[in-house]
Amino acid sequence: MTPALEVVDLVKHFGAVRAVDGVTLTVDTGEVVGLVGESGSGKSTLGRCVTRLEQLTDGTVRINGNDISRLARRRLRPLRRDFNIVFQDPASSLNPRMAVAEIVGEPLRLHRIGSRAERARRVDTVLDQVGLRPEVGRRYPHELSGGQRQRVSLARALSAGPSLLVADEPTSALDVSVQAAVLNLIGRLQSELGFACLFITHDLAAVEFLAQRVAVMYLGQLVEVADRASLFRAPRHPYTQALLSAAPVPDPARQRSRRRIVLSGEVPSPVSPPSGCRFHPRCPVATEVCAQEVPELRPVGPAGELVACHLVADDGTGPRLAEAV
Amino acid sequence: MSELESPQGEREMSEPGTAWATARPPTVGGPLLEVEDLSVRFRTEDGAVLAVDEVSFTVADREVLALVGESGCGKSVTAMALTRLLPSNALITGSVRLGERSLLELPEAGLRDVRGRDVAYVFQEPMTSLNPVLTVGKQLGEVLRRHQALRGKTADRRATELLELVGIPLPAQRLKEYPHQLSGGMRQRVMIAMAVACQPRLLVADEPTTALDVTVQAGILDVLRDLRTEIGTAVLLITHDLGVVADLADRVVVMYAGRTIEEAGTEALFARHSHPYTRGLLEAVPDPERRAGGIREIPGRVPTLRSSPDECTFADRCGRADSLCRARRPELLLGPAGHPVRCVHPLPLPEVSR
Numbered sequence: 001m002t003p004a005l006e007v008v009d010l011v012k013h014f015g016a017v018r019a020v021d022g023v024t025l026t027v028d029t030g031e032v033v034g035l036v037g038e039s040g041s042g043k044s045t046l047g048r049c050v051t052r053l054e055q056l057t058d059g060t061v062r063i064n065g066n067d068i069s070r071l072a073r074r075r076l077r078p079l080r081r082d083f084n085i086v087f088q089d090p091a092s093s094l095n096p097r098m099a100v101a102e103i104v105g106e107p108l109r110l111h112r113i114g115s116r117a118e119r120a121r122r123v124d125t126v127l128d129q130v131g132l133r134p135e136v137g138r139r140y141p142h143e144l145s146g147g148q149r150q151r152v153s154l155a156r157a158l159s160a161g162p163s164l165l166v167a168d169e170p171t172s173a174l175d176v177s178v179q180a181a182v183l184n185l186i187g188r189l190q191s192e193l194g195f196a197c198l199f200i201t202h203d204l205a206a207v208e209f210l211a212q213r214v215a216v217m218y219l220g221q222l223v224e225v226a227d228r229a230s231l232f233r234a235p236r237h238p239y240t241q242a243l244l245s246a247a248p249v250p251d252p253a254r255q256r257s258r259r260r261i262v263l264s265g266e267v268p269s270p271v272s273p274p275s276g277c278r279f280h281p282r283c284p285v286a287t288e289v290c291a292q293e294v295p296e297l298r299p300v301g302p303a304g305e306l307v308a309c310h311l312v313a314d315d316g317t318g319p320r321l322a323e324a325v
Numbered sequence: 326m327s328e329l330e331s332p333q334g335e336r337e338m339s340e341p342g343t344a345w346a347t348a349r350p351p352t353v354g355g356p357l358l359e360v361e362d363l364s365v366r367f368r369t370e371d372g373a374v375l376a377v378d379e380v381s382f383t384v385a386d387r388e389v390l391a392l393v394g395e396s397g398c399g400k401s402v403t404a405m406a407l408t409r410l411l412p413s414n415a416l417i418t419g420s421v422r423l424g425e426r427s428l429l430e431l432p433e434a435g436l437r438d439v440r441g442r443d444v445a446y447v448f449q450e451p452m453t454s455l456n457p458v459l460t461v462g463k464q465l466g467e468v469l470r471r472h473q474a475l476r477g478k479t480a481d482r483r484a485t486e487l488l489e490l491v492g493i494p495l496p497a498q499r500l501k502e503y504p505h506q507l508s509g510g511m512r513q514r515v516m517i518a519m520a521v522a523c524q525p526r527l528l529v530a531d532e533p534t535t536a537l538d539v540t541v542q543a544g545i546l547d548v549l550r551d552l553r554t555e556i557g558t559a560v561l562l563i564t565h566d567l568g569v570v571a572d573l574a575d576r577v578v579v580m581y582a583g584r585t586i587e588e589a590g591t592e593a594l595f596a597r598h599s600h601p602y603t604r605g606l607l608e609a610v611p612d613p614e615r616r617a618g619g620i621r622e623i624p625g626r627v628p629t630l631r632s633s634p635d636e637c638t639f640a641d642r643c644g645r646a647d648s649l650c651r652a653r654r655p656e657l658l659l660g661p662a663g664h665p666v667r668c669v670h671p672l673p674l675p676e677v678s679r
Contacts, residue, residue, distance in 0.1 A: 038538035039509075145626060175395040176565060177623035180609040184619040202538065209611035209620065232613070246543040248568030250610050252591045255571040262547065263540050265494075266508050 002065040004029045004164045004196030005050065005083075010059035012042075012049050016271045019045040021220035022059070024297070029163065032190060032197040034211030034228070036204060036243070040267050041217040047168045047200045051085045052076060063164055081111045084157035088169035090149035094141040100127075100152050101137030107160040126155045129192075130185060147178035151185065158189065165190075168200045183209060204247045208232050216240045219278040220270055222297055226305035236300070236307045238286075239279045241321045259322045277310065285311060285319040343659045356383035357559050358407070358527055363419035365399070365406050365583075375630040376402040378583035379419070384527060387553045389560040391574035391591075393567070393606070397627040399583040400563045404529045407561075408440045423527070442472045445520035449532040451512035455504040461488075461515050462500030465522060472523040487518040490555060491548050510541035517548055524556045531563040546572055567610060571595065579603050582628055582638035585657060589664035597662035599671035601643050637669065645670045 005027040012020040020042040027033045037043040048054045050061055052068055060069045063083050068076055084107070087093045094103055101123050108119045124134045130151040141149055150170060157165055167186065171179040187210055190197055199210055207214055208228060215225045216237065224237040235241045242261040249255050263282045268274050274281050280290040289310050297308040301316025312318030365377040377399040384390045392400040406417050408428055421428040423443060428436065440446075448454050456464055465484040469475040475483055481500070488496035491514040504512055513533065520528055530549060534542040550573060552558045562574060570577055570591065577594045579587040579602065587600040598604055608621035625642040635654045640646040649669045660666035661674050 038540060147626075176567075176606060176609045177395060178626075180611070180620040181622045183611060184622060187616075187619065204539075205611040205613075208613040209616060228613075242540060246539040248539075248542075248546070248566070248572045250567035250571050250595070250607065252571040252595055255568065260543050260547075262543055266510070 001029060003027060003062075004031070004064060005198060006060070006062040006065075007046070007050060008060040008062075010046065010049055010061065011057045012045050012054060013057045018220050018270050018273060020049065021270075021273070023217075023220075023222055025215055025222065025225065027164065027196045027198055029196055030190075030194045031213065032199055032211045034207035034214040035198055035200045035217060036202060036207055036214060037217035038202060038243075038267065040219070040270060042220040042270070043200050043217050044168050046217070047085065047166045047198065050198065051083055051166050053085070078111070081107070081113075081160045082162050083164040083166065084160070084162045085166040085168060086150070086153045086157045086170050088172050090146065090153045090173075091141065093153060094149060094156075096141050098140075099137065100132075100139055100141070100144075103141075103152060104137070104155045104159050107156065111160055113160060122159060123155075126159045129158070129189060130155045131181075145178075146174050147181055150174065150178075150182050154182075154185065154189070158193065158195070161193075162195060164196045164198070166198045166200070169202070170199075171206060172201065172203065179206075186210065204232075204244065216243065219267065219273055221278060221308065222306070223279065223308050224306065225297070226307075227303065230303065230305060236305065236312050236316065236318055237279075237309050238283045238311070238319060238321055245322065261321045277308070284321060287311070341659050341661050341663075344656060357386045357388075357424065358384040358561070359420075359422040360403075360407070361420045361422075363403065363406060363417070363421065365402050365411065365418075366416045367412075368414045368416065373631055375632055376583055377406065378630070378633050380578075380580070380583070380585050382578050382585065382588065384559050384561055386526075387557055387559055389549075389553065389562055389573055389575050391562045391564060391570045391577045392580060393564065393570060393577055394580040395565060395606075395627055397582075397629070398580040400580050401531055403580070404446075404531055404561060404563050407529065408436055408444050410440070410446070438472075441468065441525070442523045443525055444527045444529060445523070445525040447513070447516050447520050447528065447530045447533050449535050451509070451516040452504060454516055455512060457504055460501055460503055461507070465500070465515075465519055468519050468522045483522075487522055488515070490521070490551075491515070491518045492544060493518070508541075510537055510544060513537060513541075513545055514548065517545070517552075521552060521556060521558060525558055527561060528552065528558045529561045529563070532565070533562075534569060535564070535566070542569075549573060567595075567607060579606070582630060583633075584638060584667060585665075586639065586667045587660075587665065588657075589662070593662060593664055597664075597674055599660040599662050599664070599666040600639075600668045601645050601670075601672065602639050604672060605642075637667075 003026040007023055007025045010020055010023045023046055035043050049056050056069050060067060066079055068079055104126055105119050105123045108122060127134060127137060132151055171182050183206055201207055211228050214228055214231045216223050218239050224240045235244050242263050245261045265282045276292045277290045277295050280286040295308040295310050297306050300307050300312055300314055361381045362379045363377055364379050367374045367376060380403055394400050405411050407421050417429060462484055466480050469480045469483055484500055485496045488499055493499050493514050534545050549560060574591045576590050578585055581602050587603050605623040611620050623642055637650040637655050640650040655667045655669050657665045657667045660671045
């Protein structure tokens with residue numbers, strides 16, 4: 001079956017900044033893939049390239065088999081019905097002069113879907129799906145809470161029935177209790193409507209909750225792609241191990257007995273990324289080969305998880321940092 | 326005493342239902358910080374807003390006390406009110422004692438000496454708290470000159486030591502750099518170095534790691550933990566991140582709509598919390614073990630209060646609420662788990678710990 005999203009060797013440079021530097025990733029129909037990484041990893045840029053909010057420097061993006069990488073705006077427009085994006089801060093991504101019903105109905109209008117009456121009915125349906133009453137349609141973004149605004153963003157993204165949703169840190173600006181509600185909502189909508197989702201976040205707990213597969217990004221490249229369970233149970237790449245060990249768990253006894261892998265140094269500049277493996281200057285187990293040769297993202301182990309690390313063997317065995325430090 | 330036990334002792338001899346004010350055990354030698362009935366009202370164009378409603382707590386020497394709650398619960402306003410760091414439309418009542426001094430009664434000049442020297446602050450966004458046109462060395466030097474009268478070589482040496490203390494590599498070189506040349510994590514370390522330059526007795530850290538990546542956060546949490554052993558500073562930690570609380574805090578005060586609703590040792594709060602809001606906060610963290618059922622949500626939102634209502638402020642969002650909860654303002658009483666909770670229907674103890 002054609003995947004909902006295929007990204008092949010995607011490159012995005014901003015001048016000298018190599019924000020995304022050769023990423024290959026697929027999201028199958030109806031699948032949720034979590035894309036995690038820290039600031040500067042290029043995860044948001046990847047999301048913006050996939051939805052063609054940025055021009056690609058190189059590489060290919062296919063949505064449901066359609067290559068959209070270099071389509072002109074006019075040719076791209078009808079295909080936009082198939083994919084959409086929600087952002088971290090709904091306050092700045094919603095037009096303050098438009099009522100909620102106009103915002104949610106805008107994709108329908110742009111794609112000339114249905115009659116005016118049908119569009120109005122569709123808006124009510126979508127508002128209901130995201131847990132907002134029809135009256136909210138007459139209100140303006142500034143009259144809504146952060147959680148309600150994020151529901152409106154979701155309603156707008158989903159009103160034209162896309163098969164792919166890119167969600168870029170959709171819960172990061174929200175309070176914990178509101179985060180819970182929005183995560184639940186995305187999970188419920190995804191299983192009811194069956195769209196594929198690229199869920200971009202730095203929140204590992206949210207990814208573990210929502211995603212079926214997880215891709216880990218570091219300095220413009222993927223270092224590991226694996227099933228949720230195996231990634232969280234047995235992360236293979238040293239960076240993934242460090243990342244998981246650094247996130248504190250809300251359980252004092254467990255948190256205080258964990259061994260934290262503290263990385264030395266800083267994330268290097270994406271203007272002049274390190275030679276070989278980009279993680280090698282901070283990797284506690286790096287060897288000579290890591291500084292010289294670029295590791296390939298390759299399948300390892302019986303399940304074929306993808307790892308870009310010289311020290312992980314083909315059978316999937318490799319360094320376990322918690323024991324090494 | 327294990328690391329997780331609260332310095333003030335967890336299990337009380339008093340019966341559940343005893344007023345917390347009378348059951349509170351005396352601290353040996355008195356606490357470092359003693360906050361009593363602290364209230365903060367803001368005069369606004371739309372009338373008064375009650376941000377903090379009779380909050381009382383203590384911080385012992387070298388203790389890490391966490392103030393926890395969602396935005397709008399009053400935790401940051403509480404922290405700022407301690408040294409009257411609030412805009413002029415704020416009306417602060419109650420008492421704040423630091424050792425022998427009553428901070429709310431000190432004249433402004435006296436308070437300026439307290440701020441920075443005895444009580445220092447670290448905020449979420451270090452870039453807005455650092456002066457962009459001065460080098461790190463100049464800014465640290467200014468603090469050392471003003472509060473400790475250190476100058477020249479002595480001040481330079483001390484500045485280098487401070488950067489080392491907060492884990493900044495090549496400190497001598499960093500002193501010559503400007504804030505924009507540092508990463509977010511390094512800037513936050515510089516902020517902490519400036520805050521602890523005068524060995525304050527209390528460091529108030531308001532969401533100190535919220536803007537940082539987790540791998541950077543891990544390093545900052547280590548620095549905050551080490552401060553206690555290296556310079557004996559107590560920390561008032563304000564955060565909404567329960568993972569950070571689990572990592573660092575000795576004791577936790579949970580705030581809701583300006584009121585303290587539960588106070589316990591960290592371990593007890595996670596294992597034997599009594600207030601439904603505390604449970605709500607803990608369960609709002611995604612748990613992969615419970616994917617099918619979804620995350621437990623807390624419906625509704627934190628209310629903005631004009632005055633202190635004679636009822637439980639959480640009742641509208643609470644599954645356990647009944648007419649009793651709305652009949653009067655619940656007191657902070659010793660609950661079933663042996664720590665204070667402000668709830669008419671506290672949660673029963675979990676089976677295992679009975």
